[in-house]
Amino acid sequence: MPICSVERIIYGVSDLAASARFYDDFGLQAVSRSDSKVIYRLDEGSKVILLRDDDPSLPVHHYKGSGVREVTYGVDAVDDLEHYAGRVGTDREVRWGDDGQSIHFIGPENIRLALRVWRRKPVLYAPDPVNAPDNVKRLNQHRRWRVRAKPKTINHVVWRVADMHACLEFWRDRLDFRMTDYQVDAGIFVRPEGANQHHTNYFQRAEALPPFTLGFDHVCFGVEDIDEILAGSNYMERRGYTSPLNGVGRHRIASALFCYFDNPAGGMAEYGADTDYLDDQWIPRVWEARFGAFSWTNHILPFLPEEVPWEVSFDKTLLPDGSVPEKFAYPEAAREEAASHPDEPAIG
Numbered sequence: 123m124p125i126c127s128v129e130r131i132i133y134g135v136s137d138l139a140a141s142a143r144f145y146d147d148f149g150l151q152a153v154s155r156s157d158s159k160v161i162y163r164l165d166e167g168s169k170v171i172l173l174r175d176d177d178p179s180l181p182v183h184h185y186k187g188s189g190v191r192e193v194t195y196g197v198d199a200v201d202d203l204e205h206y207a208g209r210v211g212t213d214r215e216v217r218w219g220d221d222g223q224s225i226h227f228i229g230p231e232n233i234r235l236a237l238r239v240w241r242r243k244p245v246l247y248a249p250d251p252v253n254a255p256d257n258v259k260r261l262n263q264h265r266r267w268r269v270r271a272k273p274k275t276i277n278h279v280v281w282r283v284a285d286m287h288a289c290l291e292f293w294r295d296r297l298d299f300r301m302t303d304y305q306v307d308a309g310i311f312v313r314p315e316g317a318n319q320h321h322t323n324y325f326q327r328a329e330a331l332p333p334f335t336l337g338f339d340h341v342c343f344g345v346e347d348i349d350e351i352l353a354g355s356n357y358m359e360r361r362g363y364t365s366p367l368n369g370v371g372r373h374r375i376a377s378a379l380f381c382y383f384d385n386p387a388g389g390m391a392e393y394g395a396d397t398d399y400l401d402d403q404w405i406p407r408v409w410e411a412r413f414g415a416f417s418w419t420n421h422i423l424p425f426l427p428e429e430v431p432w433e434v435s436f437d438k439t440l441l442p443d444g445s446v447p448e449k450f451a452y453p454e455a456a457r458e459e460a461a462s463h464p465d466e467p468a469i470g
């Protein structure tokens with residue numbers, strides 16, 4: 123029943139050859155290639171489709187330039203399509219695909235979306251165990267040696283938007299997504315009911331962060347571990363691609379390792395690994411934007427010259443059962459109790 127992760131992204135690009143060369147180098151596997159269309163298929167069964175930006179089959183632009191024109195999420199069955207067509211279609215057109223296996227509609231900010239019947243395939247990953255002193259997980263065994271990255275999943279898609287709250291409302295109230303974290307005045311992270319990575323989408327407030335324009339920002343592809351990220355990154359750099367955040371780092375929100383590359387197909391493509399996985403017991407947090415953004419980076423970023431204040435709290439309005447758990451409520455209650463008995467030692 124629930125919507126799961128991203129089943130396909132469709133690009134409209136001004137330079138198909140350069141876009142395909144990028145994704146070939148990035149490590150995606152093409153399953154179909156012509157002068158007008160290239161299709162990549164990842165191990166989980168998701169697809170990246172490149173089309174020329176004047177292709178008549180493409181959904182119209184909702185921003186200028188190359189980039190992702192439509193994002194499709196998977197659902198289990200045609201019944202689910204009918205269910206969501208009813209909920210989405212209360213105030214907008216819903217178009218059925220010719221094969222009856224998909225519906226297409228326009229979300230907030232003219233973002234093109236679709237749902238498609240899809241059974242995601244589990245992928246085969248076996249990260250090398252990590253050693254630490256007196257905590258040996260690999261004895262007489264070296265880590266795998268890698269030359270290239272080969273992403274196996276589409277982890278998340280990011281749009282730069284004018285009204286991130288309106289986006290949250292649509293994805294939450296029409297499509298049953300959960301908010302997983304809130305970066306104050308900068309962005310909102312969401313995941314659908316049927317996917318457990320920290321986020322499948324991020325609504326980045328366009329006014330808050332570079333490049334300050336509306337549109338598609340980036341797509342993140344899942345790889346196995348930091349070795350695969352760095353092997354992929356070395357390979358890309360040798361081929362002349364640029365990494366706008368100067369290489370590898372770890373986000374504090376989602377705990378994910380990252381490495382971005384400018385993408386001639388539009389926006390950026392990101393290698394991602396070791397993200398947090400969540401279920402509905404997760405309690406969203408409210409983050410100071412800079413503190414949440416990065417745990418560390420391999421170079422100090424120009425806009426983060428100093429340590430930033432540790433500012434994060436739980437969003438108590440979004441607890442799973444709508445109540446404040448005892449472990450968080452206790453100190454406040456205890457302080458009130460202590461205040462009514464001023465002769466007793468205070469609880470700090």
Ligand SMILES: [Fe+2]
Pocket residue numbers: 278280340341342392
């Ligand atoms: Fe990302």
